[in-house]
Amino acid sequence: MRTDRQKDLDRYYNDHLKMHIIRRLQMIETWAEIKGIESAVFEALQRETDLEKIEKIQFETWKKEQEKLREKKQKTAAPF
Numbered sequence: 001m002r003t004d005r006q007k008d009l010d011r012y013y014n015d016h017l018k019m020h021i022i023r024r025l026q027m028i029e030t031w032a033e034i035k036g037i038e039s040a041v042f043e044a045l046q047r048e049t050d051l052e053k054i055e056k057i058q059f060e061t062w063k064k065e066q067e068k069l070r071e072k073k074q075k076t077a078a079p080f
Contacts, residue, residue, distance in 0.1 A: 028034055 025037070028037070
């Protein structure tokens with residue numbers, strides 16, 4: 001693939017990786033292997049969701065701190 005756009009490159013490599021994973025999944029034969037993979041996928045998705053929640057909370061905390069600093073600067077600013 002000949003492109004300089006990062007979005008296109010990311011999409012190409014992500015699709016390539018997905019196809020590789022699908023090929024490997026098709027080789028699985030037992031129920032236990034399938035359930036093991038399912039639980040690993042659910043666990044990974046849960047970790048990702050938890051991380052997003054933590055990042056959102058951290059951002060909200062940072063935003064509130066910035067508001068407080070802005071208010072403090074306005075109070076201490078010399079009135080002209």
